[in-house]
Amino acid sequence: MNLEEAIRGRRSVREYTSEPVDEATIRRLIACAVLAPSAVNEQPCTFTVVRDAALLDQVSHDAKAHRLATASADPNLEHLHTMLRDPTVQIFHGAPALIVISARAPGPWIVEDCALAAENLMLAAYASGLGSCWIGLAQSYLNTPAGKRALGIPFAWVPVAPIILGHPKITPPPVARREPEVRWVG
Ligand SMILES: Cc1cc2nc3c(=O)[nH]c(=O)nc-3n(C[C@H](O)[C@H](O)[C@H](O)COP(=O)(O)O)c2cc1C
Numbered sequence: 001m002n003l004e005e006a007i008r009g010r011r012s013v014r015e016y017t018s019e020p021v022d023e024a025t026i027r028r029l030i031a032c033a034v035l036a037p038s039a040v041n042e043q044p045c046t047f048t049v050v051r052d053a054a055l056l057d058q059v060s061h062d063a064k065a066h067r068l069a070t071a072s073a074d075p076n077l078e079h080l081h082t083m084l085r086d087p088t089v090q091i092f093h094g095a096p097a098l099i100v101i102s103a104r105a106p107g108p109w110i111v112e113d114c115a116l117a118a119e120n121l122m123l124a125a126y127a128s129g130l131g132s133c134w135i136g137l138a139q140s141y142l143n144t145p146a147g148k149r150a151l152g153i154p155f156a157w158v159p160v161a162p163i164i165l166g167h168p169k170i171t172p173p174p175v176a177r178r179e180p181e182v183r184w185v186g
Pocket of ligand 1: 012
């Protein structure tokens with residue numbers, strides 16, 4: 001598969017088989033992630049790999065509770081809150097692995113740096129036949145002391161990109177994109 005095929009074919013996968021993702025594959029994907037550019041070549045990204053299903057269930061439960069406890073009463077978010085109150089919903093979609101990309105410390109470019117690493121990782125995963133999805137719903141909890149403690153993330157680190165990984169059970173249909181709004185100047 002060439003790069004454009006990977007870019008065009010990658011989808012957020014929300015249904016996985018129970019087949020684990022082996023350590024060598026995860027290491028290879030992380031090796032692709034760290035090749036992303038970073039501001040001033042700071043290379044701030046760290047990777048926390050979680051493959052314990054019970055721990056992922058627990059973190060999902062606690063992240064949902066945290067999200068609900070800190071939510072604003074925005075009626076536009078009611079659909080999301082109903083989903084978060086549903087005890088059958090696991091925010092990691094039952095994936096066998098979670099890779100939390102964190103920065104070693106706060107900084108002006110860490111979100112950009114970790115997001116670029118995340119996209120490299122997700123494209124490399126797709127090119128390897130794996131599915132992935134960024135789980136933004138976990139982010140606020142993972143940035144609390146309890147969330148960091150749960151995953152053994154050092155307190156100084158800043159979790160930016162929680163990425164689930166696994167063998168897709170289905171091929172998700174393409175998600176439509178808006179026509180790009182482009183202005184040609186000159
Ligand atoms: C920052 C960010 C946060 C996201 N958070 C979630 C999430 O919490 N749960 C989820 O199922 N998908 C999440 N997604 C996936 C998006 O819903 C998905 O990328 C979008 O619908 C487009 O679909 P595609 O990735 O298949 O092209 C997130 C994506 C990004 C970039």
